[in-house]
Amino acid sequence: MSNQPLPSPTQDFSAWYNDIVYRADLCDQSPVRGCIIIKPYGYEIWEGIKGALDMRFKATGHVNAYFPLFIPMSYLQREAQHVEGFSPELAIVTIGGGETLAEPLVVRPTSETIIGESFAKWIQSYRDLPLLMNQWANVVRWEMRTRPFLRTAEFLWQEGHTAHATHDEAEEETLQMLDVYADVAVNVAAIPVIKGLKAESEKFAGALRTYSIEAMMGDKKALQSGTSHNLGQNFAKAFNIQYLDRSNQLQHCWTTSWGLSTRMVGAVIMAHGDEKGLRLPPKLAPHQVVIVPIYKTDDEKSGVMAAVESIKKQLVSGNIRVWVDRREDLSPGFKYNDWEMRGVPVRLEVGPKDVANNVVMAARRDMGKEGKRSLPQENLAASVSALLDEIQANLLAQATAFRDANIFDVKTYDELKQVVEAGGFARGWYAGDSSDDKRIKNDTQATHRCFPLEQPGGGGECLLTGKQAEKLALFAKAY
RNA sequence: CGGGGCGUAGCGAAGCUUGGUAUCGCGUUCGGUUUGGGACCGAGAGGUCGUGGGUUCAAAUCCCGCCGCCCCGACCA
Numbered sequence: 392m393s394n395q396p397l398p399s400p401t402q403d404f405s406a407w408y409n410d411i412v413y414r415a416d417l418c419d420q421s422p423v424r425g426c427i428i429i430k431p432y433g434y435e436i437w438e439g440i441k442g443a444l445d446m447r448f449k450a451t452g453h454v455n456a457y458f459p460l461f462i463p464m465s466y467l468q469r470e471a472q473h474v475e476g477f478s479p480e481l482a483i484v485t486i487g488g489g490e491t492l493a494e495p496l497v498v499r500p501t502s503e504t505i506i507g508e509s510f511a512k513w514i515q516s517y518r519d520l521p522l523l524m525n526q527w528a529n530v531v532r533w534e535m536r537t538r539p540f541l542r543t544a545e546f547l548w549q550e551g552h553t554a555h556a557t558h559d560e561a562e563e564e565t566l567q568m569l570d571v572y573a574d575v576a577v578n579v580a581a582i583p584v585i586k587g588l589k590a591e592s593e594k595f596a597g598a599l600r601t602y603s604i605e606a607m608m609g610d611k612k613a614l615q616s617g618t619s620h621n622l623g624q625n626f627a628k629a630f631n632i633q634y635l636d637r638s639n640q641l642q643h644c645w646t647t648s649w650g651l652s653t654r655m656v657g658a659v660i661m662a663h664g665d666e667k668g669l670r671l672p673p674k675l676a677p678h679q680v681v682i683v684p685i686y687k688t689d690d691e692k693s694g695v696m697a698a699v700e701s702i703k704k705q706l707v708s709g710n711i712r713v714w715v716d717r718r719e720d721l722s723p724g725f726k727y728n729d730w731e732m733r734g735v736p737v738r739l740e741v742g743p744k745d746v747a748n749n750v751v752m753a754a755r756r757d758m759g760k761e762g763k764r765s766l767p768q769e770n771l772a773a774s775v776s777a778l779l780d781e782i783q784a785n786l787l788a789q790a791t792a793f794r795d796a797n798i799f800d801v802k803t804y805d806e807l808k809q810v811v812e813a814g815g816f817a818r819g820w821y822a823g824d825s826s827d828d829k830r831i832k833n834d835t836q837a838t839h840r841c842f843p844l845e846q847p848g849g850g851g852e853c854l855l856t857g858k859q860a861e862k863l864a865l866f867a868k869a870y
Numbered sequence: 871c872g873g874g875g876c877g878u879a880g881c882g883a884a885g886c887u888u889g890g891u892a893u894c895g896c897g898u899u900c901g902g903u904u905u906g907g908g909a910c911c912g913a914g915a916g917g918u919c920g921u922g923g924g925u926u927c928a929a930a931u932c933c934c935g936c937c938g939c940c941c942c943g944a945c946c947a
Binding site for chain 2: 396405409413420424476479480501530532534535536541542546548595603614615616617618650651652653654683685686687719720721722723724725726727728729740742743744745752760836870
C-alpha cells in the first residue's frame with residue numbers, strides 16, 4: 392500500500408511492471424537471487440489458472456501424478472540435444488547427508504527424462520496406450536536475468552507427458568493441448584493468443600516440433616505463454632519406451648510434453664494493467680467484487696453494515712467472490728485507489744444514501760469514473776454477474792483490438808526493421824533458416840516467434856531471402 | 871560474463887565533494903478529530919549507515935579489499 396502513483400506504463404513499462412507486482416501484493420522479494428515469494432493474492436491468481444487448466448486436462452482424459460524433484464545427471468545426458476539445451480541452466484546437488492553423492496542429482500528443469508524412465512516400465516503393449524499424464528510441480532532453471540513471474544530461477548507449472556502408438560496420435564495430442572492453452576488464455580485470462588509452430592531455432596531441446604501460444608503485452612512485446620511439444624521418438628529411443636503392437640512387433644512410442652507456468656500471471660499483468668494498476672479478468676480475480684462501506688456516525692455504520700451484509704450474502708449465493716473492506720481509519724477514497732491497484736473488477740460503494748434508496752454505487756475497473764452507476768439492491772447478484780461478464784468480454788476486446796492494431800504485414804527486411812523499431816509484431820512471408828533467424832535477432836533484437844497455424848494459403852516472396860516462401864512468420868521482440 | 875548504477879529505519883530517499891556522533895517523506899504505535907475519490911493534529915517507537923580492514927583525536931563521509939542487489943546486453947518458459 393502506498394499513496395504514490397505508479398510509473399507510467401507508456402513511458403517506462405519495465406518500472407511500471409516492477410512496481411505493480413509489489414504494490415498489488417502479488418509477490419515479495421526473496422533472499423535468494425532470482426526467486427520470488429508468491430504472496431496469497433498472487434497465488435490465488437495462479438490457482439485460478441491452475442483450476443481452469445486442471446479441469447480441462449481431466450476432461451481430455453489426463454490424470455495427475457508426481458515425479459521426483461531430483462533427477463540423476465545421467466538421465467539428462469541420455470538425450471543429446473536435451474542435455475545440451477539445458478546444461479547451462481542446471482542446479483546440481485552433489486552432497487547429500489554430508490556425503491559426496493556417487494552421482495550428482497539435477498534439480499529438475501523439466502521432467503521428460505525421469506518420466507520417460509517410468510513410462511518405459513509402465514508401457515508394454517499397445518493396450519497401455521495412450522498414456523496421458525500430467526504433473527503440477529516446481530522446476531528450477533538458473534537464468535542469467537530474472538523478472539518476477541516472467542522469468543524466475545524457480546517457477547511453478549504443470550507439465551503434461553503422454554505416450555502414443557503413432558506419430559499422428561502424438562501430433563493430435565500436441566495440438567489438442569495447444570488448443571486447451573489457447574482456450575484458457577482467451578476465455579479465462581482474456582488474453583488473445585496466436586497459436587503457432589516454433590521455428591527450428593526456437594524449438595524445445597529434444598523435440599520434433601514445438602508449438603506455442605504467443606501473446607502481445609502492453610508494450611507490444613511478445614510473451615510465449617504456453618508450449619506444446621511433439622517429441623517424436625527422441626525420448627522413446629533414449630529411454631526405451633517401447634510397446635508390442637497388434638502384430639507382436641516391438642515399436643518405439645511417440646511422446647509429447649506440454650507446459651504452462653506462473654509466467655501466465657505476468658501475462659495477465661502486462662496484457663491488462665493500466666496506469667492505475669492491475670486489471671484482473673473476473674474469471675481469475677481472487678475478489679470479483681469488493682464492497683466499500685461508507686459512514687460517519689455509529690448510527691450510519693450500523694445501517695450501512697447491515698445492508699453490506701445482506702448484499703454480500705446475496706452475491707455469495709450467486710457464486711460471486713466478494714470481499715468486504717472493513718478496514719477502519721482509511722478513507723473511502725484511499726480504498727478506491729487501493730482496490731484499483733489490485734485490479735478488482737467491480738467495486739460496490741454502500742453509504743447512507745444508498746441504504747435509504749435501496750441501491751449501491753457500482754464502479755467498473757475497466758472503465759474510469761464515468762463508468763460508475765447506481766444499481767438497485769434487488770436482484771443484485773444477477774446484475775453484478777452480468778457486469779462481470781461484460782468486464783470479462785471488454786478486457787478481451789480491448790486486448791484483441793490493441794494486438795490487432797499492432798500486427799503489421801511486412802514485405803521487406805527494411806519494413807520488418809521499421810515495425811520492430813516502432814513496436815509491434817511483424818508478419819511476412821518467410822523462408823529463412825536458423826542462421827537467418829539469428830541474423831534478424833542480431834540486427835533487430837526481434838526473434839522469430841512462430842509460423843502462425845492460421846495461414847492464408849498460397850505463398851509469397853521471402854522478406855529476407857527473396858526465395859519462394861510458403862508460410863507467413865511472426866517476428867517481435869519478446870520476453 | 872561485458873557495460874552502467876546502487877547499498878543509510880519496514881519502504882523510498884538526503885547527507886559523502888569540504889570528516890565532528892544521522893535527516894526527511896511514506897508506513898507503523900498511542901490519543902483525538904475525521905470518512906461519498908489517496909484525511910488532519912499532537913505524542914512516540916524504530917538505524918551495527920552492506921561487510922572487513924586502513925588513515926585520523928574523530929569516518930555514513932577519505933583509501934583498499936570483499937559481498938550483495940538493480941538496470942542495459944549475451945542466454946532462456
